[in-house]
Amino acid sequence: MQFDYFVPTKILFGKGRLSSLHSQKLPGKKALIVISSGKSTRSNGYLARVEEQLDLAGVSHAVFDKILPNPIKSHVMEGAALARTEGCDFVVGLGGGSSIDAAKAIAVMAANEGDYWDYVSGGSGQRKPVPNDPLPIVAITTTAGTGTEADPWTVTTKEDTNEKIGFGYEKTFPVLSIVDPDLMLTVPPHLTAYQGFDALFHSTEGYLAKIADPISDLFALKAIELVGKSLAKAVADGTDEAARADVALANTLSGMVESLSSCTSEHSLEHALSAFHHELPHGAGLIMISKAYYTHFANTRACDERMIAMAKALGKADASSAMDFVHALCDLQSACGVAELKMSDYGIDGANLEKYADNARQTMGGLFLVDPVPLSREDSIRILRESFR
Structure with a gap:
């Protein structure tokens, strides 16, 4: 070790x-x-x-x-x-x-x-x-x-x-x-949600990354737990000081995860979207692609144990499969009112998703190298296609 x-x-x-x-x-x-x-x-x-x-x-x-x-x-x-x-x-x-x-x-x-x-x-x-x-x-x-x-x-x-x-x-x-x-008490609900999911994905990606270590794992699971416990509360009532503090701590812990481990290709794919569409909030873009992205890795069966641990941290105590994390993630997005975000609302062209997949590799290809298993160009395009609406 x-x-x-x-x-x-x-x-x-x-x-x-x-x-x-x-x-x-x-x-x-x-x-x-x-x-x-x-x-x-x-x-x-x-x-x-x-x-x-x-x-x-x-x-x-x-x-x-x-x-x-x-x-x-x-x-x-x-x-x-x-x-x-x-x-x-x-x-x-x-x-x-x-x-x-x-x-x-x-x-x-x-x-x-x-x-x-x-x-x-x-x-x-x-x-x-x-x-x-x-x-x-x-x-x-x-x-x-x-x-x-x-x-x-x-x-x-x-x-x-x-x-x-x-x-x-x-x-x-x-x-x-x-x-x-x-x-943070004045941050409006939709931005609270976008930002909270950005923090969450810093930790989920850092936990799945091939270079994760025991210390980043500790920070990641705690951050995921805090987001699962309190993000929906902070979105529903921005004056809830305890919820705000939980999400703030999750965010800081997630920064430490980024320092000790790494984001994965989920961030590369979103950066490509917002590089072309500057008005797309980063967290919103991550939410849009997250279901298809994590479903892909669940289907590889390459990180079942870690995805089950993330599902339990997010609040699904009886989790027994990798897809339980995806289900918990979707439930949290629904609770935060962000499950129906659309790429098309930000001018993203569903007929030209290849350019985003290629841009992701050309600009931040290094993050693909720490994915749990290799994500091909075709996989990336399919994730974007399944996420588009």
Whole structure:
């Protein structure tokens, strides 16, 4: 038995923890605060609260507020240029996974020359080593979906080539993350569901991946259990603090799973969909393909024991077959009101699914290598076809 354990981020978890930001040892004297292009970070008062905390700590700050739900390379480059112009020596990602992911990429480019795609290893990326360490990153999450506060990964789309690719290495772990469920009380029900299923799939994929290890397994099963217990409650009543805390913890644990194990081809397939259709929320895309995806692996009989364990963790105590996980998954999607999502509502062309399957392999083909059993191009197309409506 061999495995590596490396999750170096200091995580402050729990109700009200944002108020302790000023008392932490922060990694610089001027921060670039990276937020989304939407209104919620300001209207809910989260930006003002972070600015107040930084003021109390004697840290000056600038704001970059252009990040889209699917972050794009041009905004990474623009944010990095602003960080250099403003003389920022660390980056604060405030918001959901998109803002924190973008903060990591901006931190890389604020300290390095060239183009961000020079350092990306998939697709048309140039695979160059990163010469200089990124600026330190502080993550303050206002959603429970990507687990990016506990992993080094960042996902960015190169707009002109429709490539949505993950990037990250040990230097892009946040040095400090704050997970305060109070900041998630305002997330609307449909986004709560999309984000919660994204967290769930980080753990289910990490549990099925060939490189899973005993520590990632512990985190994965606990995260699956917490999602099964509380996601539907959080969707039904966003003010349910206990449910919000459970889902927030599941999300952070899932980030650790991503750090210690890996996502599988489910994420590659969804990234291909949202690379072409930027308005498709990542979690929604994952939900759309999940039934066919997990049914495929159940039918291979290659991971029966693990799928049964996931079914039991998700709440089906009497699970005895791999398909019991699929049934439990579908029940949870129905309970969260997301079982009827349609690809066609986002402009996805059902007659041209091959291009998504091919894009998935061309841009994030590495995730196919850790699938429990090989997933062929034909399998991928069939999963997309069975998922389409």
